[in-house]
Structures are given as structure tokens and as C-alpha cells.
Amino acid sequence: MVIKLRIFYIFNIxxxxxxxxxxxxxxxxxxxxxxxxxxxxxxxxxxxIFKEIATKFNKEKIDLKIYLKMHNKLIYSKKSDAHIINNLxxxxxxxxxxxxxxIIINANSNYSEFFNFLPLECFVCDFNNSDYFFICxxxxxx
Numbered sequence: 001m002v003i004k005l006r007i008f009y010i011f012n013i014x015x016x017x018x019x020x021x022x023x024x025x026x027x028x029x030x031x032x033x034x035x036x037x038x039x040x041x042x043x044x045x046x047x048x049i050f051k052e053i054a055t056k057f058n059k060e061k062i063d064l065k066i067y068l069k070m071h072n073k074l075i076y077s078k079k080s081d082a083h084i085i086n087n088l089x090x091x092x093x094x095x096x097x098x099x100x101x102x103i104i105i106n107a108n109s110n111y112s113e114f115f116n117f118l119p120l121e122c123f124v125c126d127f128n129n130s131d132y133f134f135i136c137x138x139x140x141x142x
Contacts, residue, residue: 010103018121029132
């Protein structure tokens with residue numbers, strides 16, 4: 001059996017940008033897809049575009065929030081900078097790493113429990129599967 005891993009990139013969208021693109025997330029996805037594939041020679045330009053759309057995460061705050069909520073649960077572990085969920089009951093394995101500019105989640109399913117800890121305006125991109133959504137939209141479905 002081959003397990004297909006999803007790689008989710010999560011961005012902290014500015015509130016005013018969220019209001020503009022909440023009904024047309026494909027435009028926002030195209031911005032991030034372009035940034036994802038930018039040439040290293042254009043990093044200054046890519047960084048300027050990123051700063052117009054998103055803000056940095058408070059890495060320490062999110063790390064602590066997740067650890068305090070999950071550290072007593074058998075499904076959770078933390079190694080170095082990686083938060084890990086291994087939930088056999090829900091058939092979920094997710095590994096989350098928090099960076100200042102983005103969060104990356106590797107998961108074996110379409111939904112990770114880590115989504116529950118992120119702000120509603122966060123925008124999720126899976127560039128390998130051309131998939132994207134706002135956290136608030138997925139929380140309504142679950």
C-alpha cells in the first residue's frame with residue numbers, strides 16, 4: 001500500500017487581503033504559486049509581494065499553544081522543531097514545522113488536526129495537487 005503524502009503550505013494572510021480574496025481564493029493561490037516557483041535572482045521582488053499579502057507567524061506563540069494543548073495526548077509528540085500527530089484511530093499522520101513566513105504540514109490525509117490551531121484567515125496551498133483553501137472554509141466542513 002502506497003501512502004500519498006500531502007504537503008500543505010500555510011500562510012498568515014493579512015485581514016484586508018483576506019476580505020478582498022475570501023470569495024476568489026484562486027487569485028490568491030496564483031500569487032503564492034508564482035512566489036513558490038520564483039527564481040532565486042528575484043527574491044527581493046518575491047519578498048516584497050509576500051509582505052503585501054501575508055504577515056509573519058508568531059512562531060513561539062503557536063509552538064507553545066500546540067504543545068500545551070497536545071502534550072498529554074498519546075497521539076502527539078514533539079521532536080526538535082517538528083510537531084507530530086500519529087493518530088491510528090483517524091488514520092492520520094501529520095508533521096508540522098512552523099517557520100516565521102509559513103507553516104508546512106506533511107500529512108497522509110486531506111485534513112490535519114493541526115488546522116484546528118491556526119487562525120481562520122490562514123490560507124493553505126498544496127502546490128503538488130493544485131489545491132487551496134482558507135482554514136475557515138475547511139473548519140465549516142469538518
